[in-house]
Amino acid sequence: MMTARAARLHAFGEADELRIETIDLPEPAPGEVALRQTAVGFNFIDIYQRKGVYPLPLPTGLGFEAAGVVEQVGPDVRDVRTGDRVAYMNAGVGAYADRRNVPADKLVVLPDGVSDEAAATLLFKGMTAQYLVRKTHKVKPGDLVLVHAAAGGVGQILCRWAKDLGAEVAGTAGGPEKLAVARDAGCDFVIDYRQGNWVEAFHEATAGRKARVVYDSVGKDTFLGSLDCTAPFGLVVSYGAASGPAPDISPELLNKKGCLYLTRPSVFPHNADVATFRANAAELFDAIARGAVTVPIGARFTLDQIADAHRAAESRATTGAILIVP
Structure with missing residues (x-):
């Protein structure tokens, strides 16, 4: 044996x-x-x-x-x-x-x-990105996509793959070094969520445009802000909780924020x-x-x-x- x-x-x-x-x-x-x-x-x-x-x-x-x-x-x-x-x-x-x-x-x-x-x-990170950009929301040319933790393993793959599919990509990260990594991964806009109001910074960077889809793996620290960065009828994808679980919300909040869609997918069922x-x-x-x-x-x-x-x-x-x- x-x-x-x-x-x-x-x-x-x-x-x-x-x-x-x-x-x-x-x-x-x-x-x-x-x-x-x-x-x-x-x-x-x-x-x-x-x-x-x-x-x-x-x-x-x-x-x-x-x-x-x-x-x-x-x-x-x-x-x-x-x-x-x-x-x-x-x-x-x-x-x-x-x-x-x-x-x-x-x-x-x-x-x-x-x-x-x-x-x-x-494999695990790439297959996570695969279902996110090809199944949960089929990223299309011209989409504005927001990726949280853009300097992380999944985040970098998401940014690169979304860019390859023709999207504009905004990425959040913490600190100058990680912002540089996010840029190298293809982000058109980078936002430091450690500096002041990152939601305002996102709106300034995109000249007021909101994202067709937000990929949020951070959870507690970013989830409510993600709702404010999502275009009407857009999709918020909560697929992780690096900072802790996302807060509970009333479904009515999705209506007030622009008739948004919210999903919590995972890689294994896909x-x-x-x-x-x-x-x-x-x-x-x-x-x-x-x-x-x-x-x-x-x-x-x-x-x-x-x-x-x-x-x-x-x-x-x-x-x-x-x-x-x-």
């Missing part, structure tokens, strides 16, 4: 609760493959789960996405082979590991033009079956190949440094993607 090194959580709390343990890895069951993981992605939802904001049964692993090489194929697996480079983003928590057994129907085979590191840092997941991934890989979707790796950590990775993300000390290298 093989073994794996994996990060495990036995109690909710601070980053130091994460422990690296050696665990037994059984032979892959029917429908599974044994995967040697070469790159593991980090996402802010990992922090929510570690803290118990989104509680998991304990003890538990963490992490949703990784890339690697198939080392062994279990019975009844026909669509991936030993030696294939693959990636996943929804095989259950536990991606923080150097080896793992994964259901084959959760895997997508990587094309030659997509590296393991790109897949691990782009990729609930294998055929849809692989079709969406193919669209993402095409965008990567065209150069429309890129995100720089802002920091690399080993598996033994996983607590440091969490602390860096919580302090917002990094821009771009965080990569875990087993």
Whole structure:
């Protein structure tokens, strides 16, 4: 029997609760493959789960996405082979590991033009951006789009992909360095939400125009302001809560703000079956190949440094993607 090194959580709390343990890895069951993981992605939802904001049964692993090489194929697996480079983003928590057994129907085979590191840092974030700009609101040429946290991993992808689709993009970020990152990601207008009234700054930057769609992953600190930045009959997409949950509102407020639409989508229902997941991934890989979707790796950590990775993300000390290298 093989073994794996994996990060495990036995109690909710601070980053130091994460422990690296050696665990037994059984032979892959029917429908599974044994995967040697070469790159593991980090996402802010990992922090929510570690803290118990989104509680998991304990003890538990963490992490949703990784890339690697198939080392062994279990019975009844026909669509991936030993030696294939693959990636996943929804095989259950536990991606923080150097080896793992994964259901084959959760895997997508990587094309030659997509590296393991790109897949691990782009798949979850890129598939999030994919449903936001292609499903939740189909971004069209001429749309004015507002992206909060435009210097973050998803934010940069959203900005680049929306620009590729012909939109004008306004992005919010905190501080000069992150504003520069947002500009590099294609933002036509950048707003520092740490400086004064960012809603007024948005209206000044756009000469009074409001956004056809606002993508809000920040939550508590930006949600009500997002309503004031949305054009009549426009859409506010609340898809995260980096500053805390968005406040409860009366539906009547949407009417008063301009007959707005509000939605709270998530990535997993948009990729609930294998055929849809692989079709969406193919669209993402095409965008990567065209150069429309890129995100720089802002920091690399080993598996033994996983607590440091969490602390860096919580302090917002990094821009771009965080990569875990087993």
